[in-house]
Amino acid sequence: MVNSSNPMRKKLLLGWTVLSLALLYTPVFMLVFYGFNAGQFALRWEGFSLRWYAAALSNEEMILALLNSLLIGLFSTVISVALAFTYCLWAQRTRFKRLAGTSDSLMSLPLFIPEIVLSIGLLVMIVRFLKPAFLEMGFNFDSLAAVIVGHATLAVGYASLVLRTRFNSYDIQQELAARDLGAGSRQIFLEIMLPQIMPGLAAAACLSFAVSLDDFYVSYFLSTGGSALKTLPLYIWSLQGRKAMTPEINVVSSVLLIVALLFFCTGLTLSRSRSSVENLKGPT
Amino acid sequence: MKWTGLPAKIWMSLFVLFPFVWLLFLSVQKNSYINQSGPYGFSQFKRALNPPFSGIIVNSLVYSFAASVCVIGIAIPIVRYISQLPPRKRTLWILLCAIPLGLNFVVRIYAWFVLIRPEGLLTLILEYLGINSPLASTRAGVFMSMVYGYLPFAFLPLYTVFERLDPSQTEAASDLGAGTLQRWRYIILPAVVPGVVASFIFIFVPMLGEYLIPKMIGGGLVSSLGTQIESQFLGSTKPNWPFGAALSLCLLVCASAVLFIAVKLLPKGHSGQKSTWSILQIQ
Numbered sequence: 368m369v370n371s372s373n374p375m376r377k378k379l380l381l382g383w384t385v386l387s388l389a390l391l392y393t394p395v396f397m398l399v400f401y402g403f404n405a406g407q408f409a410l411r412w413e414g415f416s417l418r419w420y421a422a423a424l425s426n427e428e429m430i431l432a433l434l435n436s437l438l439i440g441l442f443s444t445v446i447s448v449a450l451a452f453t454y455c456l457w458a459q460r461t462r463f464k465r466l467a468g469t470s471d472s473l474m475s476l477p478l479f480i481p482e483i484v485l486s487i488g489l490l491v492m493i494v495r496f497l498k499p500a501f502l503e504m505g506f507n508f509d510s511l512a513a514v515i516v517g518h519a520t521l522a523v524g525y526a527s528l529v530l531r532t533r534f535n536s537y538d539i540q541q542e543l544a545a546r547d548l549g550a551g552s553r554q555i556f557l558e559i560m561l562p563q564i565m566p567g568l569a570a571a572a573c574l575s576f577a578v579s580l581d582d583f584y585v586s587y588f589l590s591t592g593g594s595a596l597k598t599l600p601l602y603i604w605s606l607q608g609r610k611a612m613t614p615e616i617n618v619v620s621s622v623l624l625i626v627a628l629l630f631f632c633t634g635l636t637l638s639r640s641r642s643s644v645e646n647l648k649g650p651t
Numbered sequence: 652m653k654w655t656g657l658p659a660k661i662w663m664s665l666f667v668l669f670p671f672v673w674l675l676f677l678s679v680q681k682n683s684y685i686n687q688s689g690p691y692g693f694s695q696f697k698r699a700l701n702p703p704f705s706g707i708i709v710n711s712l713v714y715s716f717a718a719s720v721c722v723i724g725i726a727i728p729i730v731r732y733i734s735q736l737p738p739r740k741r742t743l744w745i746l747l748c749a750i751p752l753g754l755n756f757v758v759r760i761y762a763w764f765v766l767i768r769p770e771g772l773l774t775l776i777l778e779y780l781g782i783n784s785p786l787a788s789t790r791a792g793v794f795m796s797m798v799y800g801y802l803p804f805a806f807l808p809l810y811t812v813f814e815r816l817d818p819s820q821t822e823a824a825s826d827l828g829a830g831t832l833q834r835w836r837y838i839i840l841p842a843v844v845p846g847v848v849a850s851f852i853f854i855f856v857p858m859l860g861e862y863l864i865p866k867m868i869g870g871g872l873v874s875s876l877g878t879q880i881e882s883q884f885l886g887s888t889k890p891n892w893p894f895g896a897a898l899s900l901c902l903l904v905c906a907s908a909v910l911f912i913a914v915k916l917l918p919k920g921h922s923g924q925k926s927t928w929s930i931l932q933i934q
Contacts (some may be wrong), residue, residue, distance in 0.1 A: 380732035384744070387729055391751055391802060396764035397772070422911065450659040457656025470660055476667050481860030481906055483877055486671025487884060491677065491892070521668045583757050583863055593886045600757040602687045607761055607867060620758040631753030 399624070402617035419614040429619055431636070432602035436623075437610050439511065439586075439598060440579040443518035445573045447567060450519070451526035459534045477524040486588035489517045493589065510595040517585035522575035529574060531568025567635050572635030580627045599623045666828040677896040689836060695897035704879065704898070711876040715858040718797040719851055725798070726805035726850070745810055751803035757863065762868055765800050767792055788870040796868045797858055805850045812846030838893070848913050855913075856906045874903050 402420070406413030423429050454474060458467045493513045501508035520568055542559050550558070586598045593601035600623065607614040665871050676842045733744045751759065753862055766773040767786040786792035811929065816839065862877035869878075876898065881897030 380728055384729045384732050387725055394758060394766050395754055398762035398765065443753060449660055453655040454659035470656065473663050474659065479858055481902060483860035483862055483880060484903055487899050490884065491673055491917060492666060492670045495908060507924060581755055603757050605762060620761065623755050624758055627755050628753045
């Protein structure tokens with residue numbers, strides 16, 4: 368290699384890489400570190416303590432935000448994976464390949480339009496149409512339902528992309544053979560399709576959950592600026608705006624970081640079945 | 652199996668496509684109420700495309716463009732370095748680059764905000780170096796935060812193209828007497844353009860509508876397209892949905908125009924356009 372034969376150049380590149388990555392990670396590490404601060408203020412270090420972790424655990428607002436986030440994540444994941452799965456089932460088998468191509472772009476639309484526009488579209492749609500329609504039927508379509516719908520819409524794009532690649536390597540011969548041998552649809556679904564698709568389903572579910580946990584815009588707009596309902600990111604957002612900040616915000620942030628990273632990494636590991644990096648992907 | 656695609660398609664049409672139609676309808680209303688229909692006209696667009704709003708739109712475009720260029724400029728040497736490492740080290744480093752994508756965006760920006768506040772570490776370091784300018788609540792601070800926030804998004808699309816570079820080509824070039832500049836100009840750049848365009852699209856489009864960073868870092872003093880749209884829809888003083896819809900459509904048009912130009916700039920004949928799409932699809 369030409370460039371690596373020049374040690375000076377290599378050192379410069381390494382220095383640049385280390386510096387940039389350090390700059391990327393340092394703020395986050397410091398944030399987590401200051402969560403163990405003993406003092407009153409978020410920004411002045413006064414010794415190690417778990418005081419704010421204890422405070423956060425007994426803080427109802429924070430627990431509620433965490434539960435909201437998990438609940439919304441769970442429901443939106445179920446919806447988005449179900450939609451993506453049924454969609455891929457159709458897209459893989461349909462005779463109308465061109466139609467499948469167009470619908471593929473429809474499904475991945477949320478990945479390409481600015482999130483703020485998507486959120487506003489959802490806001491208008493829900494306030495103007497869904498809410499009145501549900502009220503007429505006697506249901507109250509509240510912010511929780513709205514955010515679930517919004518997150519599901521956002522996550523379907525990611526889920527269907529992951530599942531589509533998984534379905535591409537699906538071995539349909541096994542299914543045909545099973546049918547020849549007299550297996551019913553149910554048996555084929557449970558014993559042929561599910562085992563093959565399972566890793567893709569799990570990856571799609573993890574990524575959907577990560578997308579939902581990570582989302583700020585959709586929750587922000589559909590809960591009218593976080594006043595109607597707080598997810599964990601919205602709770603951090605509201606703490607950040609206050610005058611007097613305690614290390615509590617660091618604790619809440621650390622909790623969110625860890626939960627989200629867990630789902631993100633699991634989703635990545637499960638979805639990168641073929642090459643090491645080709646399937647690495649993140650919620651944008 | 653014929654009908655199983657329907658629920659997803661209906662869902663997406665209902666929650667993604669139809670809202671656009673409705674935004675279009677909303678934006679041609681002259682009055683500022685959501686439930687009133689008519690009288691119709693383009694007054695909202697006229698307002699959006701005249702000062703002060705035209706200035707905000709242009710500002711957002713220029714700043715997002717500059718920030719995207721910065722992000723890609725910072726990321727390219729890193730990715731180039733990683734792609735030249737032996738395979739095992741490569742995986743480790745690229746993982747290190749990818750992990751920030753899994754860290755919550757709000758948390759990451761807040762963590763950065765702590766550093767650039769008046770008593771923050773970065774401000775102190777800059778003061779020590781003799782640069783005495785406040786970062787929070789300024790355009791410069793918002794710009795830096797944009798670069799910080801979006802840097803992780805550039806790594807993977809760039810890495811996919813840099814990984815595919817064939818070292819024997821640059822070797823042959825330098826054997827024939829090509830300098831660094833010539834190697835980049837004739838061998839490396841043409842091969843990596845699809846990845847650069849893909850990462851540009853990834854970064855520029857969300858940046859253009861960014862609300863969180865200007866709001867948090869700018870503290871209400873820096874206005875962008877995103878903060879304007881937000882205040883038209885959720886603002887406590889005089890929300891104006893039709894005007895917000897017009898602004899959103901302007902944002903969408905700008906984003907699509909830049910996307911279109913970026914794709915057009917790709918080398919023709921050469922499979923540039925196709926590979927950009929495939930990179931976009933993979934990510």
